[in-house]
Amino acid sequence: MADNVAAADVELAGVTKRFGGVTAVDRLDLEVRHGEFLSLLGPSGCGKTTTLRLIAGFERPDVGEIRIEGADVARLPAYRRPVNTVFQSYALFPHLNVLENVGYGLKQRGVPRAERRRRAAELLELVRLPRAGQRKPKELSGGQQQRVALARALVLSPRVLLLDEPLGALDLRVRKQLQIELKTIQRELGITFVYVTHDQEEALAMSDRVAVMHAGRIEQLGPPQEIYDAPATHFVAEFIGETNFIDMRGRTIAVRPERVRLTRNGEGLAARLVTTMVVGPAVQAVVRLENGQEVLVREQRSGKRSEVEELAAGERVVVGWSDEEALSLEGGSTHG
Amino acid sequence: MDEQHPLWERPFDRKGFVAGTAALIAAAGLGRVGDAFAAPAAPSGQLFYYNWADYVNPATYKAFTNKTGITVKKDFYVSNEALLAKLKGGARGYDLAVPTGYMVQILAQEKLLEPIRWAKLPNVTRNINSKFRHLPFDANERWSVAKDWGTTGFIYRTDKVKERPTTWREFVNLTKTKYSGKVTVLDGIPEVIGSMLVMLGYSYNSDSRSELDKAKKELLALKPHLLAITSTEYKQLLISGRAVMGLGWNGDGAAVAAKKPAAYVVPKEGGEFWVDSYVIPKGAKNPDAAHAWINYVYGPKQNSVETSYTYYGTPLKPALVKPHLTNAIFTNPAVFPPVRTLAKLEPNKVSPRGTALRSRIWTEFKNA
Amino acid sequence: MVEEAPVLTARRGRRRTRGGGLRYPAWLALPALAWYGAFFLAPLAFICAYSFAELTGFAGVDFTWNLENYRYLWDPLYGEVFLRTLGLASFGTAATLAIGFPFAYWLARYARAKTLLLLLVVLPFWTSFLIRTYAWLIILDPGFPLFRALDADLLYSTQAIYIGVVYNYLPLMVLPLYAALERMDWSLVEAAGDLGDNAFRAFRRVTLPLALPGIVAGSLLVFIPLTGEYLIPVILGGNKTAYTGTLIAQQFSEAHDWPFGSAIAMVVIAGMTVVLVAFSRIAARGEVASG
Numbered sequence: 003m004a005d006n007v008a009a010a011d012v013e014l015a016g017v018t019k020r021f022g023g024v025t026a027v028d029r030l031d032l033e034v035r036h037g038e039f040l041s042l043l044g045p046s047g048c049g050k051t052t053t054l055r056l057i058a059g060f061e062r063p064d065v066g067e068i069r070i071e072g073a074d075v076a077r078l079p080a081y082r083r084p085v086n087t088v089f090q091s092y093a094l095f096p097h098l099n100v101l102e103n104v105g106y107g108l109k110q111r112g113v114p115r116a117e118r119r120r121r122a123a124e125l126l127e128l129v130r131l132p133r134a135g136q137r138k139p140k141e142l143s144g145g146q147q148q149r150v151a152l153a154r155a156l157v158l159s160p161r162v163l164l165l166d167e168p169l170g171a172l173d174l175r176v177r178k179q180l181q182i183e184l185k186t187i188q189r190e191l192g193i194t195f196v197y198v199t200h201d202q203e204e205a206l207a208m209s210d211r212v213a214v215m216h217a218g219r220i221e222q223l224g225p226p227q228e229i230y231d232a233p234a235t236h237f238v239a240e241f242i243g244e245t246n247f248i249d250m251r252g253r254t255i256a257v258r259p260e261r262v263r264l265t266r267n268g269e270g271l272a273a274r275l276v277t278t279m280v281v282g283p284a285v286q287a288v289v290r291l292e293n294g295q296e297v298l299v300r301e302q303r304s305g306k307r308s309e310v311e312e313l314a315a316g317e318r319v320v321v322g323w324s325d326e327e328a329l330s331l332e333g334g335s336t337h338g
Numbered sequence: 339m340d341e342q343h344p345l346w347e348r349p350f351d352r353k354g355f356v357a358g359t360a361a362l363i364a365a366a367g368l369g370r371v372g373d374a375f376a377a378p379a380a381p382s383g384q385l386f387y388y389n390w391a392d393y394v395n396p397a398t399y400k401a402f403t404n405k406t407g408i409t410v411k412k413d414f415y416v417s418n419e420a421l422l423a424k425l426k427g428g429a430r431g432y433d434l435a436v437p438t439g440y441m442v443q444i445l446a447q448e449k450l451l452e453p454i455r456w457a458k459l460p461n462v463t464r465n466i467n468s469k470f471r472h473l474p475f476d477a478n479e480r481w482s483v484a485k486d487w488g489t490t491g492f493i494y495r496t497d498k499v500k501e502r503p504t505t506w507r508e509f510v511n512l513t514k515t516k517y518s519g520k521v522t523v524l525d526g527i528p529e530v531i532g533s534m535l536v537m538l539g540y541s542y543n544s545d546s547r548s549e550l551d552k553a554k555k556e557l558l559a560l561k562p563h564l565l566a567i568t569s570t571e572y573k574q575l576l577i578s579g580r581a582v583m584g585l586g587w588n589g590d591g592a593a594v595a596a597k598k599p600a601a602y603v604v605p606k607e608g609g610e611f612w613v614d615s616y617v618i619p620k621g622a623k624n625p626d627a628a629h630a631w632i633n634y635v636y637g638p639k640q641n642s643v644e645t646s647y648t649y650y651g652t653p654l655k656p657a658l659v660k661p662h663l664t665n666a667i668f669t670n671p672a673v674f675p676p677v678r679t680l681a682k683l684e685p686n687k688v689s690p691r692g693t694a695l696r697s698r699i700w701t702e703f704k705n706a
Numbered sequence: 707m708v709e710e711a712p713v714l715t716a717r718r719g720r721r722r723t724r725g726g727g728l729r730y731p732a733w734l735a736l737p738a739l740a741w742y743g744a745f746f747l748a749p750l751a752f753i754c755a756y757s758f759a760e761l762t763g764f765a766g767v768d769f770t771w772n773l774e775n776y777r778y779l780w781d782p783l784y785g786e787v788f789l790r791t792l793g794l795a796s797f798g799t800a801a802t803l804a805i806g807f808p809f810a811y812w813l814a815r816y817a818r819a820k821t822l823l824l825l826l827v828v829l830p831f832w833t834s835f836l837i838r839t840y841a842w843l844i845i846l847d848p849g850f851p852l853f854r855a856l857d858a859d860l861l862y863s864t865q866a867i868y869i870g871v872v873y874n875y876l877p878l879m880v881l882p883l884y885a886a887l888e889r890m891d892w893s894l895v896e897a898a899g900d901l902g903d904n905a906f907r908a909f910r911r912v913t914l915p916l917a918l919p920g921i922v923a924g925s926l927l928v929f930i931p932l933t934g935e936y937l938i939p940v941i942l943g944g945n946k947t948a949y950t951g952t953l954i955a956q957q958f959s960e961a962h963d964w965p966f967g968s969a970i971a972m973v974v975i976a977g978m979t980v981v982l983v984a985f986s987r988i989a990a991r992g993e994v995a996s997g
Contacts, residue, residue: 058896058900059899059900060900080900081900081903081904081908086900087896087897087900089893089896089897091893093891093893094897095897095898097916106901106911107901110902110903110907111902154901155900158902419959419960422765422962423958444764444765447763448766522944525945527956561946564946565862566944567944567945567946580847690761690762690763690764693764693961694761694963697956697957697960697961697963701784704946704952705783705786705787705790705947
């Protein structure tokens with residue numbers, strides 16, 4: 003294991019999973035490196051949760067290989083895989099108290115009771131719930147329950163932790179707080195995280211790498227900046243952030259609203275201003291090109307009123323962008 | 339299966355299927371509180387008749403209503419004890435009931451009966467067989483008028499039991515040997531224990547601990563060879579051939595014989611002789627209607643309609659009913675046993691002490 | 707720590723609700739209480755009183771307030787009846803649980819057309835218990851194809867009683883088991899597997915404790931009526947064997963000994979109470995069972 007650090011912790015090769023007539027995961031290849039925080043990001047039904055469940059062992063692939071730490075586990079049941087899972091619904095055992103929930107995996111391994119309690123208490127300390135040990139899960143708030151679920155999954159010191167939309171059911175304030183804590187814990191413990199989410203902000207903020215999934219396949223895999231700045235496909239560009247798709251002489255150009263410059267008489271395409279609005283620290287404008295297409299423009303507001311804010315609806319304007327700021331897409335979204 | 343009758347075709351009788359079914363329902367705690375508690379004020383000319391199930395020819399109700407204008411409301415009890423419990427519990431409004439002799443005595447002692455007015459029963463005084471007057475349970479004829487009578491003996495299939503048993507001893511011996519597993523006895527404590535006592539030469543109503551002990555030994559030896567202990571199923575079992583002999587009542591014997599080759603035997607050692615009698619329960623709303631009914635069914639023709647239906651003996655003078663009955667019924671010794679057979683029979687008059695002893699023996703019998 | 711505070715408020719909040727807020731007026735329970743009082747407690751009191759009375763004459767009762775009936779009951783003869791009944795009730799409970807649990811589990815977790823299947827489970831209730839039991843006389847007849855093929859004659863045997871018991875009581879076991887398993891969050895079983903439990907261990911440590919209320923409810927629904935079961939031994943067993951139900955019926959109907967019958971009934975009720983307490987202890991222990 004130690005001499006294999008560079009190798010992938012989790013490796014999926016040509017994995018396909020069908021449910022009835024629906025292909026949930028389609029010839030998927032993926033390598034998760036040791037110690038990284040990798041998010042599987044995509045809209046619902048894209049196959050991200052199924053991919054996670056395939057790694058966990060709750061589903062078996064129809065075709066393909068799944069390796070964890072180099073060993074083929076595709077046919078192994080969940081209980082024989084060296085990974086642990088944090089469930090979206092927390093899945094805490096309602097008949098056990100918090101301490102017993104956290105110590106659950108240790109009991110099965112024959113760890114003596116006192117040691118179990120000590121380890122469980124340690125983990126509760128780590129997730130900042132040191133005094134909740136004797137409570138039942140239903141007595142805790144959602145965020146607290148998710149902390150317990152995290153502690154329970156971490157108690158076995160898994161090499162890889164799988165998280166299935168762990169913050170999906172929490173309100174925004176708690177979610178933000180836990181995002182930071184999760185990231186901190188992941189760094190401190192040096193554990194590999196495979197993190198399923200449909201929240202792009204969350205994925206981009208927390209991940210070392212993001213795999214954007216669509217229709218059972220990975221559209222693009224890379225660091226968050228790369229995903230945002232250089233979306234590889236139309237789908238990614240559309241799914242991540244906001245993008246103007248502009249047809250120019252049979253060619254589609256994709257450009258982020260904040261990369262479009264809006265002037266009264268600079269270089270670029272002639273347009274008319276439709277409307278402007280101030281959105282907190284930014285000002286947004288919608289302009290209509292001569293061919294009728296609308297383009298969204300966003301500018302950060304500096305101290306004084308910007309030029310954009312001065313413009314009146316119906317005024318003639320010019321929009322432009324540098325070629326390197328336009329996104330180059332590899333065609334459609336049907337292949338990754 | 340060819341000899342099986344579907345459940346819905348099973349013959350019913352006084353102590354038969356319908357009554358048994360009701361008993362089971364009542365015992366299962368499903369029995370409803372009797373109509374008697376909620377009996378509306380009887381319109382003039384209604385008779386509320388509390389009876390064993392299927393103990394009256396349905397044709398008789400119609401004929402009676404046509405004749406008298408009195409309508410009949412019916413309710414049924416499942417055992418003498420159920421009747422006692424109901425009346426003791428305070429149920430009122432019944433005009434007529436038909437307990438067995440020993441229960442007439444108990445009901446009278448418990449002051450649960452209204453007196454019979456013989457002046458209103460000309461048919462009875464004219465037509466009754468004098469043997470059925472001044473019966474021991476009501477020597478002064480103050481409370482009761484005989485309805486039907488019968489005996490407890492055994493039934494066997496003549497096509498399957500070639501030995502032609504005529505005694506209780508033969509019945510027991512054949513049960514323990516050749517017909518083991520094919521014999522039933524009634525689910526009735528006095529009938530079964532009494533029959534064993536009679537076989538041993540003792541009284542049907544014996545109170546003697548040692549005599550009862552001997553009867554118990556006979557029963558315990560018999561138990562492993564029995565198919566079932568039932569008062570409700572045995573007729574059907576005999577008809578289907580699952581059982582070839584059964585300790586039972588004469589009416590059932592006649593009913594079996596009507597369908598399959600079978601004989602009813604009053605064993606030579608003796609047995610039980612019972613009389614069910616009309617009584618008027620305490621608090622009757624329309625005792626006149628009750629008297630009208632009794633008087634009506636004591637007409638020879640009307641009474642023969644009943645006998646042809648129930649197969650139980652009539653308390654009327656035989657010569658009066660003979661013209662109205664088919665020969666098959668009139669000469670059937672199960673319905674009209676010969677007089678010398680009757681001489682050996684005893685009515686049930688087991689004492690309270692004897693009842694207690696029998697009850698414990700019965701539990702031992704069922705535990706065996 | 708943003709999240710510590712809610713624990714305390716949540717608890718305080720609950721206590722507040724319990725103390726006042728959502729309370730239903732007591733009179734809502736009145737009809738039920740009146741009903742139980744009139745038709746359960748009052749008869750029970752009568753039975754209790756009768757059990758200390760004495761039979762006089764044929765059917766008379768003298769309230770002498772002594773323990774004679776109970777002393778009379780203290781007899782190996784009746785002990786045998788109680789043990790036999792206990793055996794029947796235990797067998798019925800164990801057998802319906804063994805047969806009903808896998809079915810309820812499948813129904814709750816995997817089956818399609820659950821409503822239809824549940825309907826089939828309760829379908830027998832559309833006919834009376836009595837008719838259904840009588841119908842078994844036809845099935846158990848040695849002439850019936852199945853038993854003819856097996857060359858078995860079970861009619862009026864102990865086996866027939868046991869078959870009838872399992873048949874009649876199975877729905878009473880399946881329904882509470884289904885209700886408990888239906889509420890089950892199956893991701894808990896996945897979580898157990900994820901934490902290293904194989905299917906068997908996950909079942910024992912998670913499914914079973916969570917299904918325990920259903921198991922207890924089902925067991926009580928089967929066990930308690932079986933201690934007084936009357937119809938099945940009478941109809942399918944040919945009434946050849948005494949059980950407490952038939953023994954009590956015998957006292958009331960044949961021997962007209964209400965006091966003694968009441969004493970037997972009181973002993974059965976006391977026995978049931980013990981079982982009830984024991985079961986609820988089990989259920990309570992299940993609640994706090996450690997994983």
